[in-house]
Amino acid sequence: MASSLGKLSGRRVCSVALGSGLPRSRTLGPAGGRICLSALGGTGSAQIRGLGSGSGTGGVGAGGGARRAPWLVAGLAAGLAGVAAAAFHHLAPAEMVPRTEVASSVPDKADDLALRCSSFMTQPVTALSELRARPGDMKTQMELLIMETQSQVCQALAQLDRGATFAVDRWERKEGGGGISCVLQDGHIFEKAGVSVSVVHGVLSEEAEKQMRSRGKKFKTKNGQLPFCAMGVSSVIHPKNPHVPTIHFNYRYFEIEEADGTRQWWFGGGCDLTPTYLNKEDAVHFHQTLKDACDQHDPGFYPKFKKWCDDYFFIKHRGERRGIGGIFFDDLDSPSKEDIFRFVQSCARAFIPSYIPLVKKHCNDPFTPQEKHWQQLRRGRYVEFNLLYDRGTKFGLFTPGSRIESILMSMPLTARWEYMHAPSENSREAEILEVLSHPKDWVH
Structure with a gap:
C-alpha cells in the first residue's frame, strides 16, 4: 500500500540531491551558469550532492540495452514526478526556508541525537530541539x-545502481508537518525508486474520518473535529529488468486525540513483492526473511499478516492479486506501543536483506522484448490497484493539503494496457497468473 502519510503537503520548500560526496554546483541554465536562488526568492546558488556514482557499469539485460543514465537534475524540480534526468523543462521556482538545524557531517560528539541524524538523507521533519525535548515519546x-x-x-x-542520484525533495504542509521524498529515476538498474517520509498533523478530514470509522474505529469528536498526528515511511521500487521484481513497503504510526483528551494510537504497514515472472527460490527467500522478522515477536504474526496481505492486494475486477504477497497489517494497538514499535522496527530492517539479494541476482539477466512487454502489462495492473483500491492513496486524496506528486510517487514511469490480452497456455506468463489467482504458502 502506498503510504497514507506521504500524500499530505502544502508548498514545496527546497530540493537537493544528497549523498556521500562533497557539495558541487551544477550548471542548470541553458547558458551553463548556476541558477541563483535569490532570483527565485532565496539566497545563494543551487548546490547538490550526488548519492551514487555516475561512472558505474551496472546494466540491464540484453533485451533492454545497457546505457549510462544521465545525472538527475538537482534542486527546484516541481514535485517528485518532475525530478528526471536533465528535465530542465520541469523546473519551477521553489521557496527556500532558513535551515537552522541541518544534520551536520561533523556533529557535536556530545549530542547523540545529532550524531544519529548525521547519517540521514537530510535533517528530520521535526526540529531537533523538539525531538530532544521528548526523547521517550513514541512520535x-x-x-x-x-x-x-x-x-x-x-x-x-544507490550503491547498486550507480547510474543516477537520489533527488531529495523536502516539503512543508501548511496544515501542519511535512515530509522528505527521495526519488531516483532512469538509473542503470532502477527505472524509478522512491522512498518517502511524512510527519504530518492537524485535523482529520471528514472523508478520512469516515474511512477510519468504516474499519471499526470509534471517536469522540470535539466540535466535530479530531486532531491527529501521523507519520511513516513508504517505498516503491520499479526495476528496468523484468527479472528483477517490483517491491513496496510502508510502515506508519497514527495518533488521534479525542474530545476528552484520550489518545488512540495504532501502527500499520507491510511489505509485498510483485515479480513479472515467477522464481520460486526468490519467493521463498523473500517470505522467509519476513517470517523470521515476525517470529522474533510472535509466531502467529507471519501467517496472520501473510493472509491479510494476500486479501488486501486483491484486484477485484481482475480476480487476481497484485503480486505474490508478503505481510500486511493495520490498526495494530496491542499489547503495547513499545512491543509493536519493536515489531515494526524488525520489519523495516528486514527490507534490505529480503530484496537487495534478489536485485543483485537478476539485474544483469538477459531479457527479450517479449518479456519487457509482459512487464509493462503487469505494471498496468499495479497502477489499477493503487488508483482504485489502495487505502493509503484514498486517505491522501481525502485529506486537505494532499500532495499529488507524493500520492503518485508509487506509479511506474512506464506501463501498458492492451485490449483483451491473454498469455499463451502453459507459458511463463500464465504461470505467474496462476499464482496471482491462487496464493501459495512459500515457507512451509
Whole structure:
C-alpha cells in the first residue's frame, strides 16, 4: 500500500540531491551558469550532492540495452514526478526556508541525537530541539526510525545502481508537518525508486474520518473535529529488468486525540513483492526473511499478516492479486506501543536483506522484448490497484493539503494496457497468473 502519510503537503520548500560526496554546483541554465536562488526568492546558488556514482557499469539485460543514465537534475524540480534526468523543462521556482538545524557531517560528539541524524538523507521533519525535548515519546522514536530506514534503503539502492542520484525533495504542509521524498529515476538498474517520509498533523478530514470509522474505529469528536498526528515511511521500487521484481513497503504510526483528551494510537504497514515472472527460490527467500522478522515477536504474526496481505492486494475486477504477497497489517494497538514499535522496527530492517539479494541476482539477466512487454502489462495492473483500491492513496486524496506528486510517487514511469490480452497456455506468463489467482504458502 502506498503510504497514507506521504500524500499530505502544502508548498514545496527546497530540493537537493544528497549523498556521500562533497557539495558541487551544477550548471542548470541553458547558458551553463548556476541558477541563483535569490532570483527565485532565496539566497545563494543551487548546490547538490550526488548519492551514487555516475561512472558505474551496472546494466540491464540484453533485451533492454545497457546505457549510462544521465545525472538527475538537482534542486527546484516541481514535485517528485518532475525530478528526471536533465528535465530542465520541469523546473519551477521553489521557496527556500532558513535551515537552522541541518544534520551536520561533523556533529557535536556530545549530542547523540545529532550524531544519529548525521547519517540521514537530510535533517528530520521535526526540529531537533523538539525531538530532544521528548526523547521517550513514541512520535520521536518513530520519526527517527523512518528517517533511518529511508537513509539505509536509499544508500543500498544507490550503491547498486550507480547510474543516477537520489533527488531529495523536502516539503512543508501548511496544515501542519511535512515530509522528505527521495526519488531516483532512469538509473542503470532502477527505472524509478522512491522512498518517502511524512510527519504530518492537524485535523482529520471528514472523508478520512469516515474511512477510519468504516474499519471499526470509534471517536469522540470535539466540535466535530479530531486532531491527529501521523507519520511513516513508504517505498516503491520499479526495476528496468523484468527479472528483477517490483517491491513496496510502508510502515506508519497514527495518533488521534479525542474530545476528552484520550489518545488512540495504532501502527500499520507491510511489505509485498510483485515479480513479472515467477522464481520460486526468490519467493521463498523473500517470505522467509519476513517470517523470521515476525517470529522474533510472535509466531502467529507471519501467517496472520501473510493472509491479510494476500486479501488486501486483491484486484477485484481482475480476480487476481497484485503480486505474490508478503505481510500486511493495520490498526495494530496491542499489547503495547513499545512491543509493536519493536515489531515494526524488525520489519523495516528486514527490507534490505529480503530484496537487495534478489536485485543483485537478476539485474544483469538477459531479457527479450517479449518479456519487457509482459512487464509493462503487469505494471498496468499495479497502477489499477493503487488508483482504485489502495487505502493509503484514498486517505491522501481525502485529506486537505494532499500532495499529488507524493500520492503518485508509487506509479511506474512506464506501463501498458492492451485490449483483451491473454498469455499463451502453459507459458511463463500464465504461470505467474496462476499464482496471482491462487496464493501459495512459500515457507512451509
